[in-house]
Amino acid sequence: MQDVSVSVRVPTILRPLTGGAAEVSVDGAATLAEVLDKLEAEHPGIRTRVLDDDGKLRRFVNVYVNDDDVRFADGLRTATPDGASISIIPAVAGG
Amino acid sequence: MTSVLDRPAAQFGSAANLVCRECGTTYDLGPSHVCEMCFGPLEIGYDADLQALVTRESIEAGPQTMWRYHGLLPVAPLVDLHVGMTRLVPAPHLAKVLGMRALWVKDDSGNPTHSFKDRVVSVAASAARALGFEVLSCASTGNLANAVAAAAANSGLKSVVFIPNDLEAGKVVTTAVYGGTLVAVEGSYDDVNRLCAEVAGELPWAFVNVNVRPFYAEGSKTVGYEIAEQLGWRLPEQVVIPIASGSLLTKVDKAWRELGKLGLVDPTSYQVFGAQSAGCSPVSSAFRAGHDVVQPVRPTGIAKSLNIGNPADGPYALDVVRRTGGAIDDVQDGEIIEGIQLLAETTGIFAETAGGVTVATLRKLLASGALDPEAETVILNTGDGLKTLDAVEAVARPTATIRPSLDAFREAGLGL
Numbered sequence: 001m002q003d004v005s006v007s008v009r010v011p012t013i014l015r016p017l018t019g020g021a022a023e024v025s026v027d028g029a030a031t032l033a034e035v036l037d038k039l040e041a042e043h044p045g046i047r048t049r050v051l052d053d054d055g056k057l058r059r060f061v062n063v064y065v066n067d068d069d070v071r072f073a074d075g076l077r078t079a080t081p082d083g084a085s086i087s088i089i090p091a092v093a094g095g
Numbered sequence: 096m097t098s099v100l101d102r103p104a105a106q107f108g109s110a111a112n113l114v115c116r117e118c119g120t121t122y123d124l125g126p127s128h129v130c131e132m133c134f135g136p137l138e139i140g141y142d143a144d145l146q147a148l149v150t151r152e153s154i155e156a157g158p159q160t161m162w163r164y165h166g167l168l169p170v171a172p173l174v175d176l177h178v179g180m181t182r183l184v185p186a187p188h189l190a191k192v193l194g195m196r197a198l199w200v201k202d203d204s205g206n207p208t209h210s211f212k213d214r215v216v217s218v219a220a221s222a223a224r225a226l227g228f229e230v231l232s233c234a235s236t237g238n239l240a241n242a243v244a245a246a247a248a249n250s251g252l253k254s255v256v257f258i259p260n261d262l263e264a265g266k267v268v269t270t271a272v273y274g275g276t277l278v279a280v281e282g283s284y285d286d287v288n289r290l291c292a293e294v295a296g297e298l299p300w301a302f303v304n305v306n307v308r309p310f311y312a313e314g315s316k317t318v319g320y321e322i323a324e325q326l327g328w329r330l331p332e333q334v335v336i337p338i339a340s341g342s343l344l345t346k347v348d349k350a351w352r353e354l355g356k357l358g359l360v361d362p363t364s365y366q367v368f369g370a371q372s373a374g375c376s377p378v379s380s381a382f383r384a385g386h387d388v389v390q391p392v393r394p395t396g397i398a399k400s401l402n403i404g405n406p407a408d409g410p411y412a413l414d415v416v417r418r419t420g421g422a423i424d425d426v427q428d429g430e431i432i433e434g435i436q437l438l439a440e441t442t443g444i445f446a447e448t449a450g451g452v453t454v455a456t457l458r459k460l461l462a463s464g465a466l467d468p469e470a471e472t473v474i475l476n477t478g479d480g481l482k483t484l485d486a487v488e489a490v491a492r493p494t495a496t497i498r499p500s501l502d503a504f505r506e507a508g509l510g511l
Contacts, residue, residue, distance in 0.1 A: 011129075011292075012296040013131045013134070016131075022296075022297075049132070049133070049134070050134075059388055059410065060129070060133070060134040060135050060136065060407075061134045062289070062405070064289070069391065069405075071391055072391070072393075087289075089289055089292045090128070090134050091134070091407060092128060092129055092135070092136040092308070093128070093288050093295075093302075093304060093305045093407060094234055094285075094288040094304050094305075094403060094407055
């Protein structure tokens with residue numbers, strides 16, 4: 001499990017929490033929920049920006065694992081295999 | 096890029112700040128659209144004292160364009176292609192067919208690039224200039240692409256427009272012709288939108304519906320202002336509006352509430368109805384299910400300008416429709432084509448597929464009893480049928496093909 005590594009693309013508004021990094025890597029996480037837990041440990045504050053008080057994805061956040069919207073997959077339980085690319089993107093755009 | 100702080104405040108009209116619709120956090124005016132605290136959408140907040148300076152007389156003394164309402168908008172008219180003040184067409188024949196008492200069509204196909212998107216782009220492009228941007232960009236289902244490319248060409252901005260690669264030819268040509276960069280993306284609109292949300296984080300471009308979206312969205316209010324003014328400074332009792340992102344519907348409602356609050360019309364009650372296609376009905380489905388969140392879908396069907404599977408303003412459109420006692424429904428592709436034909440045959444207005452969605456939904460809402468045939472109703476046609484000819488080419492054919500002789504004409508039985 002420990003050699004599993006994924007990369008997370010960080011949206012502009014969260015970069016103050018990652019020291020300005022646009023992309024960070026996370027090791028040893030098998031699901032999106034675990035990725036967020038690890039991110040929180042490294043960059044405190046990220047979890048509450050992305051998840052609401054009930055621990056669910058905020059309604060104006062979209063998260064993609066390898067280009068698939070996790071709302072079409074298993075939400076926070078979506079698997080994040082080794083080498084996966086995860087994007088956190090504001091939902092409010094378009095129209 | 097010049098900072099917003101270097102610019103005179105007058106360029107931002109009566110706008111005061113940006114406010115998160117979800118948590119209320121406020122921010123300085125600038126090119127941002129997302130709340131740093133909760134990812135909620137930012138919306139323009141206005142200086143009520145400045146807005147209160149606007150009177151019917153000051154509006155009526157303005158130009159015959161949407162900029163006559165500039166005192167209620169968040170930016171000065173720095174980009175102006177003579178957009179807006181489109182016709183409000185009485186539709187007595189259509190009303191009769193549908194058993195209605197009074198019906199109008201607000202026909203936004205009369206805008207410079209033939210859709211309501213010229214309104215939002217006028218505001219977004221003006222904001223882009225005021226904020227010091229040099230590149231105007233967008234994700235588009237087609238109509239917005241036209242409007243952005245044209246506004247950029249007119250105002251000396253560069254344009255970079257992103258579209259899904261399966262768009263109607265009529266919307267590709269009518270974007271590419273204005274020059275600028277046109278990028279066809281292998282994916283759906285939602286894929287294109289997501290790409291743009293990421294690119295917007297990397298490049299100093301004004302994406303009209305991403306980082307300058309709070310300004311952009313306010314442009315849709317002018318549809319509501321115009322309807323009220325054209326009815327003689329009053330509000331209709333019912334309105335039917337197509338839903339893609341849901342932004343237009345929420346902004347027409349915002350416009351009418353503002354007019355009421357400012358004393359420019361009597362704040363009479365009205366009901367807002369939403370129209371979607373069955374191929375892309377996430378907001379209609381949420382309405383029917385009683386949900387206040389919208390589950391994204393993968394769109395199909397001919398109403399491509401409405402094919403947004405993950406509508407940013409869907410929850411707010413639901414709020415408006417429920418608050419006003421309206422309804423949302425969706426219609427099949429066959430009904431959409433019939434809707435285009437019915438509108439054309441009874442009003443002389445040739446709508447694109449979104450207009451067909453609206454007419455067909457009007458019909459469905461009347462049949463279900465959700466919409467009152469006795470109440471004064473306005474429907475919105477947001478785009479021109481010439482852009483989606485392929486939708487109706489199979490059913491809009493010559494009545495007969497004859498030899499050029501009087502005998503042939505008589506034989507064909509065409510004497511009326």
